[in-house]
Amino acid sequence: QVQLVESGGGLVQAGGSLRLSCAASGTFRFFHMGWFRQAPGKEREFVAAISRNPGSTYYADSVKGRFTISRDNAENTIYLQMNSLKPEDTANYYCATQVRAYGPSYTEGYDYWGQGTQVTVSS
Secondary structure, eight states: OOEEEEEOOEEEETTOOEEEEEEEESSOOOSEEEEEEEOTTSOOEEEEEEESSSOOEEEOTTTTTTEEEEEEGGGTEEEEEEOSOOGGGOEEEEEEEEOSOOOTTOGGGOOEEOOOEEEEEEO
């Protein structure tokens, strides 16, 4: 059984930073691990992903240059460093893992999801 637990969300002023963590437990091999977000009244959207090998990273255009995804293989943990936050980044952020070879931004291709962590950016 794969479990994903996010942490690190909170309230921050515009221009500030937050670092999200996602700890994975259970035995699995993944093709991609990713971060998605969902704001009230909107669909869940891709934010960033990282591949198992060779650790390639992928970003939505809206966060490119501001967010960085990374991983710690030994700890089975991925991170999302979010800098220069904007009010439009406010959302519930979810970690997900993809055990089959789908595209990194393909939401329906992800098999396991965490419960989410709320990020609120005030103006």
